[in-house]
Amino acid sequence: MRVEYRTDDGSTSLRAGWLVLITCAAVSLVVAGIAALNTALPDIAADTGATTGQMTWILDSYTLILAALLLPAGAIGDRFGRRGVLLIGLVVFGLGSLAAIWVEGPTALIVTRFVTGAGAALIMPTTLSLITAGVPKDKRAFAISVWAAVAGVGAIAGFFVTGVLLNYFHWHSVFITFAASTALVFGLVLTIGSSKDEHPGSFDVIGSLTSTAAIAGVVFGLLEGPHRGWTDPLVLSCLCVGVVLVAVFILVERRRTDPLLDVDLFGNRAFAAGSLSVMLQFLASFGLFFLILQQLQLVFGYSPLKSAVALFPLVVGVGSFALIGNWVAARFDSLRFVISIGIGVTAAGVIALGVFDIDAYWKVAVMLGVCAVGMGLAMAPSTTAIMSNTPVDNQGVGSAVNDTAREIGAAIGIALAGSIMAAGYESRIGPTADAAAAQISPIDPDAAAVADEAIRNSMAGAVKVSDELGPMASSLADEITAGARAAFEEPLQTSFVVLGSVLAVGAVFLGWFTPLKVVDDAVSAPSQHMDD
Missing domain, CATH: 1.20.1250.20 (MFS general substrate transporter like domains)
Known part of the structure; x- marks a missing residue:
């Protein structure tokens, strides 16, 4: 049955408001999922034994797969029904979150983050498209404003909720909370209507694969550049291949009768x-x-x-x-x-x-x-x-x-x-690391090498070394902290x-x-x- 929304119907306005509330709840899960693990990462690394590179991918795997799959996921929602795709996305997102509490090593945790990111890709575009298709025209701008505000500040909610949970519970509580919240939103989504393309053409498989590979290449290069260095062969290869595939995607879409994305929209x-x-x-x-x-x-x-x-x-x-x-x-x-x-x-x-x-x-x-x-x-x-x-x-x-x-x-x-x-x-931390290693080396050469590497890696590493020195070496601890802060603040500015x-x-x-x-x-x- 098709229902045309009318602005003079009070029940329609109430129904549209309920739609906005539920879709905003769904998108808040996705955005909070991007930010939440930043806060929990130190505890996760300590429990799973994750290396620095693995810690990076515990965070970045979610973002990479989310960005890469967004365009095909949006097209699937248009074709098969946005509410149905949203529900599938919530199931995948919830299962990925729940699976994270049973993993033992960092590699398995990264896999669960890929799964969760795939679910997020199905959720995010369907939420906004449900709003634009389901809210009366005279209320649509306000509805989009609410969605944009929630999507804009959802990351901070992720930081906050994770901080509260970690203050009292194990880091598993973060994933349990995501899984429980997803189950609740799933039930609520069953109460809203759906929408879809009335005359979908053939699904653009080539465009989907090309766009996924192009965006994955660009985002991977951007995420890995700061860690590997911008001249690293893998980083350069991914960025170059990604840019070339973007050009290929544009050429392919211009020639298709039913493109994944009408690139002329950018005109x-x-x-x-x-x-x-x-x-x-x-x-x-x-x-x-x-x-x-x-x-x-x-x-x-x-x-x-x-x-x-x-x-x-x-x-x-x-x-x-x-x-x-x-x-x-x-x-x-x-x-x-x-x-x-x-x-x-x-x-x-x-x-x-x-x-x-x-x-x-x-x-x-x-x-x-x-x-x-x-x-x-x-x-x-x-x-x-x-x-x-x-x-x-x-x-x-x-x-x-x-x-x-x-x-x-x-x-x-x-x-x-x-x-x-x-x-x-x-470029600035060298003298501080050298001085610290010189003072620690006569007592414990192995500890000096570990401290030198930690101090050079980041200010967080330097603070950790300073804390571990304890009161017996307070002057050295203060020296390390001051040197690291001086090396940190100028590039920060x-x-x-x-x-x-x-x-x-x-x-x-x-x-x-x-x-x-x-x-x-x-x-x-x-x-x-x-x-x-």
Whole structure:
């Protein structure tokens, strides 16, 4: 039975609100899943014996498979029904989370993260496409604003919940909580309607395989670059192959009658600007998470839970201004100004973190608040511009483009910040590591070699060495901590300035390129409906 949504029906509005609530609950699981293990990783590594490389992939395997599968997953939802694909995604996500509590080694845990990421790829695009297909047109902008706000701050919720759980329980509790939450959301999703493409063509297998390989190559290269080095043959090969496959994907899609993605959509300025804006926002947010969490924990000495609470200015700012940005963009036909000003304000906040001496938390809070205002303003209008300029039957693919832009932006932000931090710290920490090894070596040469490597690897390693020395060597411990902090803080500030500068250039470009209206004149957005 087909039901056409009407704005004058009170039950319809209630039903649409319930749809938004349930889909936002589902997407919050995916976003929290990206961030949660950052907090739990030290405990996981201690229990499983994970090496540094394995620790990296416990985190990155989820992101890699999520980003790679988003476009095919969105198309599958459009073709076979978005609610059904969402339910399958929740089952896969929940089973992957639950399996993690029974694994014994890091390799098996990485496999469970791949499974969970595949489930997340089925969940994420279907949530937004269900909203755009199921909410009345006059309420759609607000609904997208709510979704964008939840997707924007879900990572902080992941940090916070994980911090609370680890304060009282074993790290298994994180995965148990994800599995239980997924089961609850699964039951709730059964109460909402579905939607799909009324006239799907043949499924684009070649486009799906090409896009998956292309995005996997690019994201893998970006994730591994800071660890292996950008001249590493594997990193260079993956990046080059990924870029070539992107070009192949474009050529293939232009020749297909039923393409996975109509690449000509990027000729629509609102669609293209929205995609670029989303990528820049997540470049900023995940670059900030990477840097700020280290600063709070290693310089300010905050616990993981206290660090998550310290990020709450982002939650308040993004949550509030995401609701404002869409209204302003639609009410005054000012998409260009809202997006460019939002990215520009974010750039100012990030640069300020690098320019000013941040020696107290209140300064961090103020700068994070500025960043949050900018991200909040740009976030919802960018997503609305993507979805409003995507044909009605391809809303899942449009949502997947939005989500892929997020994942690629996040990978670039972490890669950029991580590379600057690693190179800067490595170039400055040598004298401190040498001095520490020289003092420890006469007592225990093996311990000196271990300490030297840990100090050179990261400030976290240096802090751990300092803590393990104990009160009997307090002067050496203080010397190591001071030297590591000095080696850490300058590249930290440089990273903020570079990230902010990239955003500033992006803001200027968006101010020139973005059209005034959310819906570009070149594309009409037909009315949308839901299946009961």
